[in-house]
Amino acid sequence: MNHETLLEFVLYDLQLVALTIFVLLYAIKIRQLLMLPLPLEGGAADQETSTGRAVAVSYASILSPLAMESTRRHWRRWAVFAAYHIGILVAITATFTIPFTPGLMTQSVRRVAATAIALGLVAGFVKIYWRLTLPELRSISQPDDFFGLTILQVWFAIAIPAVLLNHPGWLVVYFVMTALLLVYVPVSKISHYIYWFFSRYLFGRRYGRRGVL
Amino acid sequence: MSEIVKRAQEELDKRYNRLVALNASSLCTRCGLCADSCHFYLANGDPEVAPAAKTERVRSVYRRQHDWLSRLFPNFTGARELTEDELDAWVDIAFRYCTMCERCTVNCPMGVDTPVVMGAARGTLTAIGKAPEILVQLADAEIARAESIDIFKDMLKEQIGFLEEELREETGDPEASIPMEKEGSEILYVALSGAHTILPAAKIFHRAGVDWTLSFFEASNYAVFLGDMKRAKAIAQRIIDEATRLQVSEVVITECGHAVFSYRWSTPVWFGELPFRIRSLIEVIHDYVRDGRIQLDQTANPDPITFHDSCNLSRKSGLAEQPRAVLESAAADFREMTPNREKAFCCGAGSGLVAVEEWRDTRLAAGRPKAEQIRNTGARVVVTSCDNCRHQLGDLGEHYGLEIEVKNLAEVTARALC
Amino acid sequence: MSVSESVEESEGLVSDLVLDLKGLVCPVPVVKVANAIKGLEVGGVIEASATDPGVLADIPAWCHATGHELLRIGRNGREFAFWVKRAK
Numbered sequence: 001m002n003h004e005t006l007l008e009f010v011l012y013d014l015q016l017v018a019l020t021i022f023v024l025l026y027a028i029k030i031r032q033l034l035m036l037p038l039p040l041e042g043g044a045a046d047q048e049t050s051t052g053r054a055v056a057v058s059y060a061s062i063l064s065p066l067a068m069e070s071t072r073r074h075w076r077r078w079a080v081f082a083a084y085h086i087g088i089l090v091a092i093t094a095t096f097t098i099p100f101t102p103g104l105m106t107q108s109v110r111r112v113a114a115t116a117i118a119l120g121l122v123a124g125f126v127k128i129y130w131r132l133t134l135p136e137l138r139s140i141s142q143p144d145d146f147f148g149l150t151i152l153q154v155w156f157a158i159a160i161p162a163v164l165l166n167h168p169g170w171l172v173v174y175f176v177m178t179a180l181l182l183v184y185v186p187v188s189k190i191s192h193y194i195y196w197f198f199s200r201y202l203f204g205r206r207y208g209r210r211g212v213l
Numbered sequence: 214m215s216e217i218v219k220r221a222q223e224e225l226d227k228r229y230n231r232l233v234a235l236n237a238s239s240l241c242t243r244c245g246l247c248a249d250s251c252h253f254y255l256a257n258g259d260p261e262v263a264p265a266a267k268t269e270r271v272r273s274v275y276r277r278q279h280d281w282l283s284r285l286f287p288n289f290t291g292a293r294e295l296t297e298d299e300l301d302a303w304v305d306i307a308f309r310y311c312t313m314c315e316r317c318t319v320n321c322p323m324g325v326d327t328p329v330v331m332g333a334a335r336g337t338l339t340a341i342g343k344a345p346e347i348l349v350q351l352a353d354a355e356i357a358r359a360e361s362i363d364i365f366k367d368m369l370k371e372q373i374g375f376l377e378e379e380l381r382e383e384t385g386d387p388e389a390s391i392p393m394e395k396e397g398s399e400i401l402y403v404a405l406s407g408a409h410t411i412l413p414a415a416k417i418f419h420r421a422g423v424d425w426t427l428s429f430f431e432a433s434n435y436a437v438f439l440g441d442m443k444r445a446k447a448i449a450q451r452i453i454d455e456a457t458r459l460q461v462s463e464v465v466i467t468e469c470g471h472a473v474f475s476y477r478w479s480t481p482v483w484f485g486e487l488p489f490r491i492r493s494l495i496e497v498i499h500d501y502v503r504d505g506r507i508q509l510d511q512t513a514n515p516d517p518i519t520f521h522d523s524c525n526l527s528r529k530s531g532l533a534e535q536p537r538a539v540l541e542s543a544a545a546d547f548r549e550m551t552p553n554r555e556k557a558f559c560c561g562a563g564s565g566l567v568a569v570e571e572w573r574d575t576r577l578a579a580g581r582p583k584a585e586q587i588r589n590t591g592a593r594v595v596v597t598s599c600d601n602c603r604h605q606l607g608d609l610g611e612h613y614g615l616e617i618e619v620k621n622l623a624e625v626t627a628r629a630l631c
Numbered sequence: 632m633s634v635s636e637s638v639e640e641s642e643g644l645v646s647d648l649v650l651d652l653k654g655l656v657c658p659v660p661v662v663k664v665a666n667a668i669k670g671l672e673v674g675g676v677i678e679a680s681a682t683d684p685g686v687l688a689d690i691p692a693w694c695h696a697t698g699h700e701l702l703r704i705g706r707n708g709r710e711f712a713f714w715v716k717r718a719k
Contacts, residue, residue, distance in 0.1 A: 061322065069250060073249070141243060192241070195235060210478070
């Protein structure tokens with residue numbers, strides 16, 4: 001297999017296989033969750049409330065660090081969280097734009113993307129440092145927390161030159177690493193973001209119905 | 214695996230519904246942001262009592278059973294086998310160091326519902342006989358009242374007779390009464406055993422000219438604290454049956470946080486649609502003031518007054534504005550604590566903790582953030598609409614030298630009646 | 632069961648422990664009695680006085696639920712007194 005064929009394979013076939021496994025694993029996990037009975041909630045507040053609005057407020061809380069005492073007080077942690085997740089979002093988006101909309105990946109777009117991923121990498125180091133040093137974080141940290149952080153650091157570190165330079169060698173490593181992550185993420189605690197959608201919905205619905213939000 | 218651990222595992226599995234599964238999943242990112250939203254953590258700085266650490270103890274056991282990776286590599290994910298030592302540790306985690314106040318939930322970016330996980334732990338511990346004995350006894354006493362109502366009826370009527378004498382003295386109306394078993398009344402009022410939950414409400418009903426009757430039963434439901442929903446339903450059944458028998462239009466629950474919470478949100482699930490509505494006394498007083506059915510004189514309560522939000526009422530039931538509106542009319546100098554409403558601190562003794570004498574020191578320490586809040590207002594009177602909070606705040610006043618008097622909303626309102 | 636008109640009627644009962652529950656409201660009197668009774672031998676008697684009439688309902692119900700024996704409960708003006716014997 002020559003370099004070009006290899007690159008084509010990892011950019012398209014490998015990603016497709018990995019994405020299929022990713023979707024299948026999530027489908028099974030979500031099905032398992034939805035098969036369980038959901039305890040009913042009864043009653044509704046007397047005052048007029050909008051459950052839909054409360055659900056929207058619940059989802060929007062992720063973007064409003066000032067709304068929650070915890071994120072307001074620990075704004076640095078929220079800022080690091082934001083930088084880290086923006087880095088992830090950009091690195092994932094790049095795995096689609098590079099093979100499918102290469103025209104979009106101009107030099108300036110590559111620079112901006114690489115910078116966002118680099119900030120994610122820095123945020124990752126801060127997260128590891130906090131997990132090792134803050135007592136309330138250290139006491140609840142498990143090996144898979146450090147493993148998850150570490151592999152994402154490696155992924156970020158590979159993504160930066162791959163996105164910036166568009167060099168076939170870096171791209172192969174980047175896409176192979178992405179494929180491995182796609183398979184690992186659904187079975188690991190990194191899958192928290194999927195549950196977030198369910199949790200925030202239920203939170204909004206509950207507090208909306210009771211007239212709290 | 215010992216017999217008790219096996220039974221505990223079965224009980225945990227029984228409680229593994231969608232909500233428990235969601236909150237026992239990797240939803241919690243173990244970010245630790247919840248730590249200082251918890252009064253127990255603030256009290257002693259022990260990371261083991263931070264909400265994520267407490268729920269993680271229970272979650273790790275569920276993970277061992279249900280999470281793919283944890284079944285293969287438990288050490289890697291920190292998944293645990295259930296043991297009897299672990300169950301003993303859960304008694305502290307679920308009953309002693311968590312008041313199910315949901316303050317961590319509203320401060321969690323992921324929305325992890327800690328009481329859902331703790332409720333599963335509490336229910337499991339109760340089922341295997343490890344729940345605090347006094348909570349079990351109090352729940353059993355509530356059921357005993359219903360099972361042997363004929364034995365207690367006379368005692369209750371005598372008790373109410375004493376209070377009726379006081380009501381007549383205080384209202385100056387020789388006809389004033391505390392009716393019981395009055396069919397077709399507008400309201401069935403469900404109080405607690407304490408006179409402070411009966412007399413002030415009776416005065417308010419008397420002044421508003423309401424057709425009401427007092428329940429034979431108390432509003433509290435200790436089985437809710439035990440996470441024992443079967444017993445909780447049996448306790449609630451007493452009131453539902455009584456209201457149905459008396460054909461009242463409305464059941465009014467006294468100022469008791471967990472009672473209002475469970476009657477408002479759980480009874481519709483347990484009993485379906487009912488021929489009467491269920492409200493809290495707070496809402497009823499609010500409406501009487503708003504509609505001019507009672508007039509209040511602010512000068513009757515001249516001392517600086519602050520309001521403590523019960524978690525069950527404000528954060529969990531959305532009843533934050535009504536008591537404030539009443540206090541604005543009933544008190545001359547109302548001051549807010551900060552933070553308040555759904556963001557308020559727990560008193561430190563909710564969900565039955567106040568009843569466990571052996572853990573008194575724990576709850577007094579956990580009440581420190583609340584004590585500091587009260588001190589900062591300079592208030593001499595703290596009003597709260599939950600009897601559990603009332604006890605705790607009284608104890609905090611003594612313990613932290615706050616020089617406060619603790620009252621419920623009905624007491625302050627009754628005092629201000631024109 | 633009914634309330635004795637006067638606590639003096641309970642003369643002759645020997646108590647092993649006396650509790651002052653005056654000023655306390657439900658469920659604290661029950662909690663205090665439940666806690667104290669654990670320190671007595673089976674057959675030991677607690678004598679308690681309280682001011683909240685809630686004890687008239689709570690204490691008999693608690694005894695009924697736990698099996699402890701309520702020997703007597705009485706009223707003297709605005710005070711209530713009761714005697715509970717540890718049964719098990």
